Each structure stands twice: as C-alpha cells, then as structure tokens.
Amino acid sequence: MSNELAKRAFFSRPPEPPADFLLNDPSNSIFIGITKLFNTPFTWNFDGLTNPHIAVVGITGAGKSFFVKTFLIRASYIWNTNAIIIDWAGEYKAWVKQSGGTIVSLAKGDYINIMDLSGMKPLDRTKQIMTSLEILTDISDFPEQKRLTEEAIEQAYVNAGFVLSEIADPKREAPTLKNCISLLEEKLQEGTYEYPAELENAVYRLRQFAREGEDYFAKKSTLDLGKLASSGLVDIDLSALPDEKFRALAALFILQSLKEKMRMEGWNASKGLKAIVVLDEAWKIASDERSDAVMIVREGRKYQFGLIVASQNPTDINEAIFSNVGTTFILRIKFEKFLNYLQGSMNFSDFMRREIGKFGVGQAAIEMSFQTSVQFPEVFLINRVVGEVPLDVYTITLSEILNTEEMADQNVQKEYYFEKIDLNGKLIENNVSASTIDVLFAEMDKKNRFVDVRAFAQILLQQQVGKQDVISVLRGMGLTDSTITRIFTYL
Numbered sequence: 060m061s062n063e064l065a066k067r068a069f070f071s072r073p074p075e076p077p078a079d080f081l082l083n084d085p086s087n088s089i090f091i092g093i094t095k096l097f098n099t100p101f102t103w104n105f106d107g108l109t110n111p112h113i114a115v116v117g118i119t120g121a122g123k124s125f126f127v128k129t130f131l132i133r134a135s136y137i138w139n140t141n142a143i144i145i146d147w148a149g150e151y152k153a154w155v156k157q158s159g160g161t162i163v164s165l166a167k168g169d170y171i172n173i174m175d176l177s178g179m180k181p182l183d184r185t186k187q188i189m190t191s192l193e194i195l196t197d198i199s200d201f202p203e204q205k206r207l208t209e210e211a212i213e214q215a216y217v218n219a220g221f222v223l224s225e226i227a228d229p230k231r232e233a234p235t236l237k238n239c240i241s242l243l244e245e246k247l248q249e250g251t252y253e254y255p256a257e258l259e260n261a262v263y264r265l266r267q268f269a270r271e272g273e274d275y276f277a278k279k280s281t282l283d284l285g286k287l288a289s290s291g292l293v294d295i296d297l298s299a300l301p302d303e304k305f306r307a308l309a310a311l312f313i314l315q316s317l318k319e320k321m322r323m324e325g326w327n328a329s330k331g332l333k334a335i336v337v338l339d340e341a342w343k344i345a346s347d348e349r350s351d352a353v354m355i356v357r358e359g360r361k362y363q364f365g366l367i368v369a370s371q372n373p374t375d376i377n378e379a380i381f382s383n384v385g386t387t388f389i390l391r392i393k394f395e396k397f398l399n400y401l402q403g404s405m406n407f408s409d410f411m412r413r414e415i416g417k418f419g420v421g422q423a424a425i426e427m428s429f430q431t432s433v434q435f436p437e438v439f440l441i442n443r444v445v446g447e448v449p450l451d452v453y454t455i456t457l458s459e460i461l462n463t464e465e466m467a468d469q470n471v472q473k474e475y476y477f478e479k480i481d482l483n484g485k486l487i488e489n490n491v492s493a494s495t496i497d498v499l500f501a502e503m504d505k506k507n508r509f510v511d512v513r514a515f516a517q518i519l520l521q522q523q524v525g526k527q528d529v530i531s532v533l534r535g536m537g538l539t540d541s542t543i544t545r546i547f548t549y550l
C-alpha cells in the first residue's frame with residue numbers, strides 16, 4: 060500500500076561493488092589502489108571475471124603507461140607472469156632496461172621473418188599472412204592478386220621442403236617473402252599468364268615489405284618467437300620502423316604467433332596468467348575487426364594470457380574489445396565525444412561521467428564484467444593507481460640557504476630525499492600539471508637528481524605554478540615555514 064511504501068527509507072546503492080568483490084587473496088591478486096567511496100583496497104584478479112583482458116583509456120599524461128608498468132611488475136611478483144610489450148613509440152624501452160628486461164629493436168639490428176612457423180602448419184601461417192595483408196594493404200579489393208599472392212606463399216613453403224598441412228621439423232628454415240616475390244617474377248617472365256598487370260601489382264605490393272634496407276620482415280628472424288612468452292619482461296621496440304604499416308605488421312605477427320603458441324599449449328593448472336601482452340597506442344591493430352587483438356578478446360579466457368590495450372582515443376579501440384574485455388580502466392577523459400562513446404558502451408551514470416572529466420593524474424574509474432550477474436553497479440572509482448616503479452631517489456638540498464649567516468647556527472635538516480613516485484604524488488596533490496612535472500624531473504635529471512631547493516622552487520615558478528602552490532608543495536615536503544620564507548627571500 061502506498062502508506063506502507065511511504066514509510067520506507069529511500070535507499071540508493073552507492074556506485075561501488077561490495078568488498079568481497081574488490082578484495083582478493085593478496086597472494087593471488089594484483090593491488091591497484093584504494094576505492095574512493097569506502098576506502099577498500101582493490102586487488103585485481105580475473106577468477107570471477109569474463110576474461111583477463113584489459114582496456115585502458117585516458118588523455119595523454121593521464122597515467123596509462125604508469126598503470127601498465129605497475130601492473131606488469133606486480134603480476135611478475137605474484138604470478139611470475141611474463142610480459143611482452145609491443146612498444147609503438149619506444150615509450151617503455153628505458154623502463155624495461157632499468158628493470159633488467161630484454162629489448163628487441165626492430166630496424167636496429169633485429170629482424171622478424173613473417174614466414175616463420177614457430178610450430179604452426181604452413182597452411183595456417185599462410186592464412187595469417189594473408190589476413191595481415193588484408194588489414195594493412197588494399198589486397199582484398201583485388202581477388203586475383205590475392206589468389207596469386209597466396210599461391211606464391213604456399214609454393215615458397217613447398218619449395219623449401221615443407222608439407223603444407225603438416226607441422227614441420229622446427230629446425231627446417233622457413234622461406235622469406237623474397238622467395239615469394241621471386242616466384243611471382245618468374246611467372247611474369249614466363250609470359251604465359253593471362254593478366255600480367257595483376258602479377259605486377261601483386262609483386263609491387265609484397266615488395267614494399269622486402270626492399271633492400273627495409274626488409275625487416277623478410278630476413279631470418281633474430282628473435283625466437285617460441286620463447287617470447289617465457290622470457291620475463293620483453294620490450295619489442297617498433298619506434299625505429301619507417302612507418303605505421305611496418306609497425307602494424309610486426310604487431311599483428313607477434314600477436315598471431317603468441318595466440319597460436321598459447322592455443323597449442325592449452326590451459327594448465329598454474330594460477331594467474333602466464334603472460335601479458337601490451338598494445339599501447341596500436342590503433343590499427345586495436346581497431347580492425349579482423350585483427351587478432353579483437354579475436355583474442357572475443358574468445359575470452361582460453362589463451363592463458365591477458366591482453367592489455369591502451370589508447371588515448373577510445374574510438375580507436377574496436378567496440379568488440381570494449382564490450383568484451385573483463386576490465387576497463389578509464390583514466391582522465393576530456394572530450395565529450397569520447398565520454399559519450401564510453402558512457403554509451405558501458406552505461407555508467409552521469410555522476411560517474413562528471414567524475415571522469417575531473418580526474419587528476421592516476422585517478423580512475425574501473426569497470427569489471429563478472430561471469431555471474433550481479434546486483435550492484437560494475438563501475439567504481441579509485442583514488443589513484445598506487446604505483447610501482449623502480450626506486451629513483453631525488454635529493455633536494457638546503458645547504459646553500461643554510462650557509463647564509465642567519466641560518467648557519469640553526470639546527471635544520473640539510474637534505475631531503477624523495478622517491479620519485481612520492482615527490483610526484485606531492486606535486487599532483489598540489490595541482491601541479493603533468494607537463495610541469497615532466498619538465499621538473501627532466502631538469503633534476505640533468506643535475507643528477509641533486510638540486511638546490513631554490514632551483515627547485517624556481518623551476519616551478521617559471522612553469523607558471525602559483526606562489527601559493529609552490530609553498531604548499533614545499534610544506535608537503537616537510538619544510539618549515541621559516542625555511543620556506545628564507546627560500547623566497549633568497550630567490
């Protein structure tokens with residue numbers, strides 16, 4: 060009855076899953092951060108989720124790469140997870156080096172032969188190469204050229220002693236695209252083929268990947284794809300390749316090979332993930348329906364590796380990825396059209412939308428898709444991704460200030476030490492922008508991470524940080540007001 064209803068207290072569920080869904084066994088999950096509403100530590104694992112794959116979106120400087128690094132390091136502590144970063148812009152190289160990982164630099168001494176089989180049947184690999192060509196070139200518009208190319212690839216395998224439908228001896232050396240091109244050229248020279256223009260175009264298309272000096276994918280491989288998924292932390296640096304097409308070809312090939320390898324090995328009982336593959340800003344790979352990134356996410360849990368797709372522009376990520384990944388991390392997003400897209404596909408509230416638009420560095424909204432239906436909102440907020448980067452200590456010295464007469468006799472701490480991440484946090488807390496933080500760290504790096512406190516304050520002021528904010532940064536670092544007054548007197 061309405062009078063009974065009227066007596067009930069209105070109750071609305073706060074947008075955060077209950078703690079049982081957020082707090083997992085710390086020896087079998089990855090700590091991410093503290094939730095905003097109930098201060099619950101959020102530890103991620105994919106046991107209850109539809110799959111282990113992750114999408115990360117946010118504007119430049121929002122903290123995508125930082126999140127990825129943190130995640131990879133913790134996964135390696137907890138599960139011994141290997142990681143393969145398909146590094147579009149060479150962004151992760153320095154970090155991987157510092158963390159003792161392996162760097163594969165394509166176009167700088169490292170090669171991949173895209174005809175390598177790594178345990179696959181030549182027929183299957185041929186199909187994959189054709190898919191890559193379809194994504195990256197206009198070959199699907201020319202059925203005759205497509206047929207000629209496919210035949211040439213198969214013939215090259217046969218000529219090298221492979222049986223198309225059989226898994227070959229791993230020691231047998233695979234042919235290269237150059238062999239395929241030669242076959243097509245021979246056919247052209249024979250002069251008996253009806254449509255020579257089709258042949259010429261097929262040769263032309265393949266040759267762009269096999270030109271002398273640009274034959275990064277048409278030479279004997281220098282990396283062992285079979286071992287890629289079990290080599291710790293590996294950075295595949297694509298930044299030296301001449302253009303997007305080459306980068307995409309490498310990325311597609313690596314994804315295909317890893318997927319096949321995992322498929323062949325099948326699931327085993329070990330907990331966690333065997334490997335994580337990172338695709339950061341690889342829009343061509345993440346957006347095309349036919350790409351393995353889309354297939355891997357669609358096919359869910361069966362590969363025992365997790366794919367992380369990160370992008371500044373959510374519309375560059377195929378909708379099938381968004382609607383199927385087990386977890387999405389939304390960092391700061393500014394553009395209305397991107398917010399519309401995310402809200403449309405994830406169905407979060409207007410409250411959530413406003414929060415996302417206001418995020419500072421590292422703040423995030425997280426969406427998890429559970430295997431069973433749940434009675435609570437699946438999108439929630441965390442205060443900040445709590446970071447994990449190798450120790451970088453910065454020293455801020457007060458000695459020059461203290462050497463001035465007035466201060467000489469005072470008992471004041473002379474040097475302050477900060478871990479980069481903490482200093483970063485203090486700057487963020489005081490509204491210093493990501494670009495200013497980058498400038499500040501670059502300047503301090505130039506001085507071997509040892510700076511006078513006045514130089515430190517000066518850099519901030521030069522970067523248009525207000526005096527009040529500089530004062531609160533210094534206070535936050537533990538300096539007393541009288542010391543801060545001195546610093547400004549001597550600026």
Ligand SMILES: Nc1ncnc2c1ncn2[C@@H]1O[C@H](COP(=O)(O)OP(=O)(O)OP(=O)(O)O)[C@@H](O)[C@H]1O
Pocket residue numbers: 117118119120121122123124125126150371420421422443444445446480483484493496497
């Ligand atoms: N959660 C965090 N805590 C502390 N510092 C952070 C956090 N997230 C990011 N930062 C710092 O902010 C800066 C920008 O972060 P990051 O490089 O991860 O941004 P991004 O989203 O990958 O940007 P881009 O799209 O340009 O690659 C870095 O200096 C990083 O150390």
Ligand SMILES: [Mg+2]
Pocket residue numbers: 123124125150339
């Ligand atoms: Mg980045």
